[in-house]
Amino acid sequence: MAKRERSRHAIKEEVSRRIHQIDEVADDGAHIRVPDPEPHERDAWGRNWDMDYFGNARGYEASIRSV
Template sequence: MAKRERGRRALQDEVSRRVQQIDEIGEDGAKIRTPMPEPHPRDARGRNWDMKGFGRATGYEAGIRAVVDKVRDEFDLSDAVENRAPNPFGD
């Protein structure tokens, strides 16, 4: 099955939404800062991006990594013009 493509901001939002739904994070009322996805060459599993450096994530690393890996399996990072955030200063 082909992966759906998403831009950096859309992937950041999707991971953030799913991370906040992790039971222990929700129960603790923790607010995790989600970084932007970083592109990389396709790996052996066909993934072309990753995320590292979550803020306020101590103790939740395993759950967060599971979420990120699941989203990486579902979506490719695309830099297509239609997936870019608008540039407020023009292009």
């Protein structure tokens, strides 16, 4: 099944929403800066965006990776 195409802004907003709903992030009141997604060719899993260098993410890296 083909994945639905989303805009860069929509992807960034969805990732931000999911990150800020992580229990430890929400409990700490942390604000994680979410970078703009960078497009690339579709990979074997159907992904065609990458996001690197989240701001204020120290200590939350594993949780963010799970998003």
